[in-house]
Amino acid sequence: MQVNRELRTNNCSRGRPDPDTLIPYPLETYIYSRYPVLDEREARRRPTHAVIDLGALRRNYRTLKELAKGRSIMAVVKANAYGHGLENAAQALADEGVAYFGVGFLEEGIELRQIGVTTPILVLGGVVGYQAGLFLEYNLDLTVSSPALARRVAEEVRKSGRRARVHLKIDTGMGRIGFNWAAAAVFIDEALSLPELDVVGIYSHLATADDEDGSFTQEQINRFNHALSGLPSMEKPLLRHISNSGALFQHPQGLFDLVRLGISLYGCNPNGLTPPVHLRPVMSLMSEVVFVKRVAESTPVSYGCTWRAPRETTLATVPIGYGDGYPRALSNKGFVLIRGQRLPVVGRVCMDQLMVDCGELRVEVGDPVTLIGSQGNERISAEEVAHWLDTIPYEVTTQISARVPRVFVDGESIA
Numbered sequence: 001m002q003v004n005r006e007l008r009t010n011n012c013s014r015g016r017p018d019p020d021t022l023i024p025y026p027l028e029t030y031i032y033s034r035y036p037v038l039d040e041r042e043a044r045r046r047p048t049h050a051v052i053d054l055g056a057l058r059r060n061y062r063t064l065k066e067l068a069k070g071r072s073i074m075a076v077v078k079a080n081a082y083g084h085g086l087e088n089a090a091q092a093l094a095d096e097g098v099a100y101f102g103v104g105f106l107e108e109g110i111e112l113r114q115i116g117v118t119t120p121i122l123v124l125g126g127v128v129g130y131q132a133g134l135f136l137e138y139n140l141d142l143t144v145s146s147p148a149l150a151r152r153v154a155e156e157v158r159k160s161g162r163r164a165r166v167h168l169k170i171d172t173g174m175g176r177i178g179f180n181w182a183a184a185a186v187f188i189d190e191a192l193s194l195p196e197l198d199v200v201g202i203y204s205h206l207a208t209a210d211d212e213d214g215s216f217t218q219e220q221i222n223r224f225n226h227a228l229s230g231l232p233s234m235e236k237p238l239l240r241h242i243s244n245s246g247a248l249f250q251h252p253q254g255l256f257d258l259v260r261l262g263i264s265l266y267g268c269n270p271n272g273l274t275p276p277v278h279l280r281p282v283m284s285l286m287s288e289v290v291f292v293k294r295v296a297e298s299t300p301v302s303y304g305c306t307w308r309a310p311r312e313t314t315l316a317t318v319p320i321g322y323g324d325g326y327p328r329a330l331s332n333k334g335f336v337l338i339r340g341q342r343l344p345v346v347g348r349v350c351m352d353q354l355m356v357d358c359g360e361l362r363v364e365v366g367d368p369v370t371l372i373g374s375q376g377n378e379r380i381s382a383e384e385v386a387h388w389l390d391t392i393p394y395e396v397t398t399q400i401s402a403r404v405p406r407v408f409v410d411g412e413s414i415a
Contacts, residue, residue, distance in 0.1 A: 048287040048320045052084050054092040055411040056280035060265050061096050063277050068259045076262035078104035083397035085406040087115050109140040126177045132156035145169040145177040147190045154196035167201035172223040174205045181223040185230030201239035210246030210271035221254040246270045268382050268393040284373030291317035301355050302347030314358040318369050323351040325400040333388050336369050340376025
């Protein structure tokens with residue numbers, strides 16, 4: 001499949017800011033997609049943007065595929081590809097020949113089909129029977145998690161004369177959706193007996209694959225194997241899958257036929273794990289200084305006056321806030337990079353702006369600001385931001401809102 005994108009060479013060098021100081025690649029490498037389409041005027045109008053390195057995404061995929069030792073890969077692109085931009089991320093991975101895509105909801109699968117993706121797509125989330133027609137219309141695999149749902153889907157598709165492609169979901173300990181592993185044989189037999197269902201896969205989900213203690217993960221794998229023992233002999237065996245990124249790194253005994261990869265594809269580590277291979281971060285979050293002033297000691301900053309200058313200092317205002325997905329919880333806690341130095345976010349993060357204590361650093365309007373990514377010898381990772389928030393990097397990248405333009409670059413072509 002060819003990547004449906006337009007490569008533009010923009011010259012934004014007239015006046016400040018010089019985009020070559022704002023972004024880590026020459027402008028001619030930038031790929032502008034429909035999410036949203038940026039032209040030169042739009043790029044200059046919105047200094048806050050997320051740089052998405054599709055070259056890093058492709059390289060991560062190849063690295064992880066090699067680690068999977070011949071198993072097929074399902075690229076999980078739910079939640080706008082973990083905030084990275086569904087269309088461009090999926091197209092880049094389709095070009096690499098990924099075997100499957102995983103999405104959270106029906107509408108995400110439909111969006112992939114509408115942009116021309118022909119790769120098999122599994123909707124991982126729970127479904128309701130009346131959606132079955134749309135699964136058929138868009139050739140999407142659906143998750144069936146109970147005998148009742150299997151019967152409802154069969155009833156819905158019967159009148160179409162077609163068969164619904166389904167994966168059976170077994171609950172081995174996650175406790176979300178899925179049929180209990182101990183009685184899986186009854187579920188499997190009924191699903192296979194329904195002629196309207198084309199059962200192509202069976203899977204479960206690991207709850208603690210990224211924990212250092214692997215005992216519960218091993219228990220879940222054992223339970224999954226017990227469920228699989230109830231499968232009859234089949235001319236075309238079902239696609240079996242349970243492993244995620246954490247399991248790929250720590251539990252090779254659970255790889256089976258297909259490995260579902262999400263956060264690791266985007267260069268982030270699940271739950272602070274140190275992966276056995278080098279992954280490249282795909283997202284950088286950038287902005288620039290829009291206002292600078294000197295303030296006296298004890299000057300209050302932002303709502304609630306939660307921070308007061310401990311000395312005379314320079315404050316910089318940056319046009320990004322919780323409306324863009326930079327959390328208010330980072331008030332007086334987060335850091336940014338300006339002129340290669342790590343500087344604290346002070347006062348409460350506003351909906352559209354935040355303030356930075358620059359001390360005696362000489363800062364000017366138009367200076368690049370890195371909120372996630374590298375600048376000089378310093379780096380702020382999504383994992384570090386997650387640590388400040390006592391959360392996980394998945395949440396950090398997925399909450400970058402739609403009003404932040406995604407600017408796509410192929411860093412691999414200039415690496």
